[in-house]
Amino acid sequence: MRLPVMLPPATAERGTMWWVRAALGASGTAALGYAVFGFLVHVPLVQLLGLAAWLAAALVVHDGVLVPLTTLAGGGLSRLTYGLRPLQQWIVRASLLIGALMTLVAAPLIRAQQVLQPDGPESGPNDTVLQGGYAQALGIFWLVLVVAAAVAVAAVAAVGLYARRSSVRKTRP
Amino acid sequence: MDSVSERFASPLRSKRLTVVLGRWLALAFTVCFATGLFSHLLQDPPGWMLFLTRPEWLYGATQGIHVTTGIASIPLLAAKLWSVFPELLRWPPLKSVVHGLERASIALFVAASLVEVAIGLLNTFQWYPWTFGFKDVHYWLAWVVIGSLALHIAVKLPLIAAHWSRRQEAATAGTANAGTAAPGETAVDGATVSAAVQSPLGRGWSRRGFLAALAAGTGVVVLTMAGQSFNWLAGLNLFAPRRMDTGPQGVPVNRTAAQAGVAQAAMDPDWVLTVASGAVQKTFTLAQLAALPQFSYGLPIACVEGWSQGAQWRGVRIRDLMATVGAPADAELQISSLEKGGVYGRSFMPAAYSQDDQTLLALELNGAPLDLDHGFPARIIAPGRPGVLQTKWVHKVEVI
Numbered sequence: 001m002r003l004p005v006m007l008p009p010a011t012a013e014r015g016t017m018w019w020v021r022a023a024l025g026a027s028g029t030a031a032l033g034y035a036v037f038g039f040l041v042h043v044p045l046v047q048l049l050g051l052a053a054w055l056a057a058a059l060v061v062h063d064g065v066l067v068p069l070t071t072l073a074g075g076g077l078s079r080l081t082y083g084l085r086p087l088q089q090w091i092v093r094a095s096l097l098i099g100a101l102m103t104l105v106a107a108p109l110i111r112a113q114q115v116l117q118p119d120g121p122e123s124g125p126n127d128t129v130l131q132g133g134y135a136q137a138l139g140i141f142w143l144v145l146v147v148a149a150a151v152a153v154a155a156v157a158a159v160g161l162y163a164r165r166s167s168v169r170k171t172r173p
Numbered sequence: 174m175d176s177v178s179e180r181f182a183s184p185l186r187s188k189r190l191t192v193v194l195g196r197w198l199a200l201a202f203t204v205c206f207a208t209g210l211f212s213h214l215l216q217d218p219p220g221w222m223l224f225l226t227r228p229e230w231l232y233g234a235t236q237g238i239h240v241t242t243g244i245a246s247i248p249l250l251a252a253k254l255w256s257v258f259p260e261l262l263r264w265p266p267l268k269s270v271v272h273g274l275e276r277a278s279i280a281l282f283v284a285a286s287l288v289e290v291a292i293g294l295l296n297t298f299q300w301y302p303w304t305f306g307f308k309d310v311h312y313w314l315a316w317v318v319i320g321s322l323a324l325h326i327a328v329k330l331p332l333i334a335a336h337w338s339r340r341q342e343a344a345t346a347g348t349a350n351a352g353t354a355a356p357g358e359t360a361v362d363g364a365t366v367s368a369a370v371q372s373p374l375g376r377g378w379s380r381r382g383f384l385a386a387l388a389a390g391t392g393v394v395v396l397t398m399a400g401q402s403f404n405w406l407a408g409l410n411l412f413a414p415r416r417m418d419t420g421p422q423g424v425p426v427n428r429t430a431a432q433a434g435v436a437q438a439a440m441d442p443d444w445v446l447t448v449a450s451g452a453v454q455k456t457f458t459l460a461q462l463a464a465l466p467q468f469s470y471g472l473p474i475a476c477v478e479g480w481s482q483g484a485q486w487r488g489v490r491i492r493d494l495m496a497t498v499g500a501p502a503d504a505e506l507q508i509s510s511l512e513k514g515g516v517y518g519r520s521f522m523p524a525a526y527s528q529d530d531q532t533l534l535a536l537e538l539n540g541a542p543l544d545l546d547h548g549f550p551a552r553i554i555a556p557g558r559p560g561v562l563q564t565k566w567v568h569k570v571e572v573i
Contacts, residue, residue, distance in 0.1 A: 017330060017331065017334070020327075020330065021327045021328075021330050022327075024323045024324070024326050024327035024330070025323070025324060025327035025328075027320075027323050028320045028321065028322070028323030028324030028325075028326075028327060029320070029324060030320070031316050031317075031319055031320025031323065032316070032317060032320035032321065032324070033320075034316055034320070035313050035314070035316035035317040035320060038309075038312070038313040038316065039313050042309050042313065043305065043306070043309050043310060043313065046304070047304060047305035047306060047310070048305075050303055050304035050305045051288070051303075051305050051310055051314075054288050054292075054303060054305075055281075055284035055285065055288055056284070058283075058284050058287035058288050058291070059280065059283065059284050059287075062254065062283070062287055063258070063261055063283075066251075067254070067255055067258050070255060071258075074183070086378075089378065090378050090382045090386070093378050093382075093386060094378075094382070094385070094386035094389060094390075097386045097387065097390050098386065098389055098390040098393055100390075101247075101248045101251070101390040101391070101393070101394055102390070102393060102394055102397070102412070104247065104248075104251070105244065105247055105248075105294070105394050105398070105412065106412050108291075108294060108295060108298075108300070109298060109412060109414060112295070112298050112300040112414075115300070115302075116298075116299070116300060126299075126426055126427075126428070126429045126432060127420075128415065128416075128419055128420035128425035128426045129298050129299055129414055129415065129425075130298050130414050131414075131415070131416050131419060132410075132411065132412065132413070132414075132416070134412060137411045137412060138412075141411070
C-alpha cells in the first residue's frame with residue numbers, strides 16, 4: 001500500500017506551479033514559433049545570415065571578453081582595496097561599476113560620432129542627431145566620479161578615526 | 174573544467190542575486206516589449222486596431238518609455254548574465270538531450286537579448302553597421318526574446334520560487350540541509366545563503382551592496398539619457414543622441430530634405446497640393462491653402478527613435494480639406510510625399526485621425542513658415558502618432 005505514495009504525482013492533482021509553468025512554457029514556445037515564422041517569411045536569407053553573425057559575435061564578445069575582464073577587474077580590486085573598511089570598499093566598487101556602465105552605454109555614441117559625423121563615409125547632413133560632446137562629457141563624468149569617491153572614502157576614514165578617538169577618550173577615568 | 178567554473182564563482186554570485194536581477198530585467202523587458210508592440214501596431218495596424226488620439230502625448234510617452242527601459246535593460250542584462258556566468262562553464266557541458274535543448278534555448282535567449290538592446294540603442298542615433306533591415310529584425314527578435322523569457326521562467330520557476338524572498342530561501346536551505354532537496358544544490362545553496370545573509374558588507378561586496386550600486390548605475394544611465402524623451406529630465410541630458418529645443422525652429426529633425434532628396438521639388442514655386450476623393454480632384458497652391466481657415470495646436474512630434482518635442486503647429490484641418498472634395502466622414506486617406514519610395518514616401522491615415530480636430534496639414538511651426546527640413550511647404554501633424562507617419566513635403570492627399 002506504500003507504492004502509490006512513492007510514485008511521482010503524475011496522476012495526482014496538479015498544483016498551481018504546474019499550471020503556471022505549463023502556461024508559460026506553451027506561450028513561450030508559441031512566441032518563439034511565431035518569431036521563426038516571421039523571420040523566414042519577412043527577412044531575406046542574406047539578412048538572416050548577417051543577423052546570425054551578430055548573434056554569434058554577441059555571445060563571443062560578451063562571454064569571451066567582457067565577463068572575464070570584469071572578473072579579473074573584481075579580483076584585482078579585492079587586492080587593491082585590501083585593508084579598507086567594507087564601506088570604503090563599497091564606495092570604490094560602486095563608483096567603478098557606475099563609471100563602467102556609463103562608459104558601456106556612451107561608447108557607441110562616441111564611436112558613432114567618429115563614423116557618422118562630420119565627414120565620415122556614411123555622413124549625413126542631419127545635425128540634430130549626436131549633438132552632444134559625448135567624449136568630453138564622459139571624461140568629466142569620470143573625473144567627478146573619482147573625486148566624489150575619493151572624498152567619500154576619506155570622509156569614512158575621518159569619521160572612523162573620530163569615533164575611535166572619542167571612544168578612547170570616554171574610557172579614560 | 175569545474176575548477177574553471179569555480180574560479181568564476183564568488184560569494185556574491187548566488188541564486189538569490191540572480192532571482193532579484195531576473196525580476197528587474199523581466200520587468201524591463203516586458204515593459205519594453207509591450208510599448209514596442211504598441212508602436213508596431215500603430216505603424217502596421219491590423220483591422221481591429223483601436224487608435225487613440227488623446228492624450229496627444231500618448232505615443233511620445235509610450236515610445237519614450239520603450240527607449241528608456243531598453244537603455245535601462247543594458248546594465249540589468251549585463252548584471253544578470255554576470256550573476257550566472259559560472260553556469261556557462263559547468264562540466265560536463267551536455268548531460269542529456271533535454272539539457273542540450275535547454276542550453277541551446279539559453280544561448281539563443283542571451284544572444285537575442287544582447288543583439289536586441291544593442292541594435293535598439295544604435296537605432297536611436299541612426300547608426301546601422303549591419304547588413305539586415307532594422308525594423309523587421311528588431312520586431313521579430315523581440316518575439317524571440319519574450320518567448321525565450323517565458324520559456325526560461327517556466328523551466329526555472331521552482332528555483333525562482335525557492336529564492337523569491339530571503340525567508341523562502343532560508344526555508345528552502347533548511348529543508349535542503351534536511352536532505353530532501355535535489356542532489357547537488359544542497360551545499361551550494363546552504364553556503365551562499367549564509368554568505369549573503371550574514372555579511373552585509375564583507376570582503377568584496379555583499380548582495381545588497383552590489384544591487385544598490387547597480388541600481389545607482391542604472392539610475393545614472395537613465396537620468397542622463399531620458400532627457401531626450403521627457404522634458405522634465407532635459408536638464409540632465411548629457412548622453413542622449415537627441416536634445417530638446419534644438420534644430421531648425423527649435424525642433425529636431427529625423428530626416429532632412431537633403432537626405433530625402435526633395436529640396437528642389439519642395440522649393441519649386443509651382444508646387445501644388447492635390448486633394449482627391451474618387452473622381453473629384455482639386456489642387457491648391459500654397460497661397461490658396463493659407464487662405465483657408467487656419468487652426469493652431471500645441472502637439473508633440475514623437476519619433477520611433479524615442480525623442481519627442483512639443484511644438485506649436487498651424488495649418489488647415491485635414492477634415493476641412495477633405496470636405497472640399499466631398500470626402501465621406503469616415504474616409505481613410507493616403508498621404509503622398511515628394512519623397513519617393515521607402516517608409517517615408519507615403520502614409521495611411523485611418524479615420525480616427527483624419528476626423529480629429531487637431532489633425533492638420535501644417536504650414537507653420539512655432540510661429541513661422543515650416544523650415545524645409547520640417548516639411549515645407551506642407552506636412553501632416555496628427556495627435557498621438559509616430560513621427561514616421563507625420564508625412565513631410567506633402568503633395569497629395571487622397572481617399573482610399
